Amino acid sequence: MYGFSIFAFLSLASGIVVSYFGFIYFPVWIAVLSLILSFSLIKTRFFIFAFFISIFFVGISIGKSQRLKDRFYRNSFIGCITTSVPYVSDRFTAFDCYVVQTDKKDLLHKTVKVYLKGENREIFLGSSAYFFGKINISDGQIKAYPYQHFFQINNSSNPFYIVYWLKNRLIENYQKQSYSDETFRLGLALVFGEKGYLGREREEFINAGTSHLLAISGMHVGIILLILLFVFRFSRKVSYYLSLVFLSVYPLFTGLHIPVVRASFLGTLYIISKLKYLKVNPVDLLFFVGFIVLLISPHSLFSVSFQLSFIAVLGILLYSEILVIKHSPVFKYISSSLLMSVIAVLFTTPIILYYFGKFSFTTIIATPVLVLLLFPYLFLSVFNLFTFFSFYPSVYLMEILGKAFISINSFFADFQFVHAGFFPSAVSVAVYLSFLTFIALLKVNSFYKISFSILSLFLFLTVSSSKTDRWEVHVFKGSRYPEFVVVAPHGECFFRGFSRKTKALMDKKRCRKKFLICYYDENRAVSQVRFRKGTLFINGSEHRLENRYYVFYPEPVK
Structure with missing residues (x-):
């Protein structure tokens, strides 16, 4: 059935929203029972309706999170296992940790957000952490602040240790070969997914409206996947199997961020379909991956990164017809890159305005220009990863492209075309995205499609501008x-x-x-x-x- 994954995703997401805002709640056993009963109707015309209702119940049952009373513990012991890739910077290290030992019973088997002073590269996903510190419970979130000399890490039984040990060695090799701290920090963000070391560069990317290029997302995974398929095109099976290896390791290297996990999972399913000669609809595949992500992590639905990456990929898939350009390879590469970045901007702008209220008009021009540099930069980064950053000419060329990337972005940031004061409602965002989807489905000329879409964006910006006429x-x-x-x-x-x-x-x-x-x-x-x-x-x-x-x-x- 065409669109089955779409309706399953929407049913699950609706249930999570209903549960999150406290409108209604069902225990898990009711959701499971309704799911089993729906399959008893599999030979009737009511099966599809009953199945989607049961998925809605599943969303309600998994969307509710247990809230603790607000309190503060000055001295607490915690033994936990890290459940996220740490965010590392030169100022602090942050990670999620599942509590298995503690002197406070209400914290047992809960997930706490740990903030450790200073840089610590010995903490990985799956590490065992033991510490004394302060615990603050507020708004259902548990935050831990270990005392500096009462923190210990044990990686003796960590199954992911070898992956992160290799990542740290690669970073060390890269730092030795890099000729500039500025380009090294950019490389940490674009190659390894570590943005914690960015200084003034982060503000410049915000002013230029290109900060989304710093976050490794589906676009980066897609670019690297295209590079692998192109380089090893002499053997289709070799390119597919190498891509599968890359997709299984890359999320660990870059922090297991939701957009990267989603994109890697989507790419894996796509390659398997090619190996098995299966015909799949890309949009259906995207919603299936989204369904799996929400089933595992329901509250990802409210994550800005999940929403931005999902909407951007959906927009590119809906407008995929206009990306097919029959021309010379160079012209095709440039025009397709420009159009892809414009479509991503069209679909992600309302989400950015809803959460942050800012929009930089330079993003429409700066994003496509920088994407043209991003392709060869990521191509060289893949080569350097395979050679452990030991081939200096390749590293040096990557650094030159990184310097150009920063300089061009600074050029656009100097225009100071950042406009604040946008306050769109959730309804207006939904209407705008629905209208873009409607335009994408129309059987009209590609020029008219992209023109109407850009006009819709400027209309949305006008309507979303905040005009305060009361207290x-x-x-x-x-x-x-x-x-x-x-x-x-x-x-x-x-x-x-x-x-x-x-x-x-x-x-x-x-x-x-x-x-x-x-x-x-x-x-x-x-x-x-x-x-x-x-x-x-x-x-x-x-x-x-x-x-x-x-x-x-x-x-x-x-």
């Missing part, structure tokens, strides 16, 4: 008192607590002026917005704030 109060949970952002009718913003959430909101609201609100002092001159012990004063009217997230609109004051 708005956005409240966030703080450590003791709530943090808040008060948006005035003329664009001024008054805030307390300069956290990531308040900063992101002020960017979305395009605040013309920002004023930090301190505690109210009756003996000092005060502004029209004041705050004192949980009470917000707006032009004399009082509003008691609760320490949780919500939005309210005070009555306008003349």
Whole structure:
């Protein structure tokens, strides 16, 4: 049945959403029972309907996460096994860890997020960690902060140790051959998936609207896969088997990020279909992989990286017809790369605006230009990985391309075409993406398809621009008192607590002026917005704030 995976994915995702927001909940045994009963109707016309309903129940049963009461432990012992590839930087190391030993019973068999001071490259996926430290439970999340001299790692029984040992040796060899710290940091991000060492380069990529190129995603996996298939095209089976080996190891090398895992799984299924001469629909295959990812990790549905990578690949598959260009190889390579990056921008922009409220108009031009450099850069990186970065001319050429990559990005970043103040709703994002899908399915000329799509993007940007014509109060949970952002009718913003959430909101609201609100002092001159012990004063009217997230609109004051 065509579209079976699409409906299965949508049913599971709907169930997870319903459960996540607390509308309804079913135990796992009810979901399993409904799934078994649906198969009893397999020979009837009601099977498909019953099957998708049971998948919906499965989504409800797995989407609920157990929430713990907020508390703080100053001294706690934890023995755990790492369940994620650590995020490593020169400032701190962070990783998820499943607790198997502890002196606090409510932490046993829970997953904690561990933040360790400094760089530590001895922590891998599957490592055993033992430490004393502080534990903070807030909003259902458990965060651990080990004391510096009370932390120990054991890799004696780690099945992945050899993979990460090899990765560290490759990084060391690369650092010895690299002639610039700047290009080395770029290589860590683009080749090994480690963005923790990026400094000012990260800000420049944000200003140029090309930060998505730094995150290893499905696009990077696709590029490297195309390179392998092209280099070993003399033997189709050799190219397929080498690609399978690459796809099985590459996610471990780059941090097991959801986009890479999804892309590698998708590529593996595609290659198996070619080896077995199976005819598959790429869109169906994408939704099948998405279904498996959500079944294993339900809360990935709310991950920005999952949404961006999934939407980008879906857009490229829907518009795949216009990527087929019959011309010379060089022209085909350049034009296909440009069109692919434009389509990715069209589909991912609404997601970026929804979460971050910023858009850089240079991304439309900068992304295709940098993608042209990304192809040969990744080609050389694959060769250097196979040669352990021992062939200096190849490493040197890769470094030259990396330097050009950074310089061109800096050129676009200097235009400062970053615009904030976009505040699209989830409904408008869904409508926009549905309209792009509708355009992709139309039987019209490719030129008209891409033109209508770009026009739709600019229309969406216009509609999503935030225009504040009334008071708005956005409240966030703080450590003791709530943090808040008060948006005035003329664009001024008054805030307390300069956290990531308040900063992101002020960017979305395009605040013309920002004023930090301190505690109210009756003996000092005060502004029209004041705050004192949980009470917000707006032009004399009082509003008691609760320490949780919500939005309210005070009555306008003349």
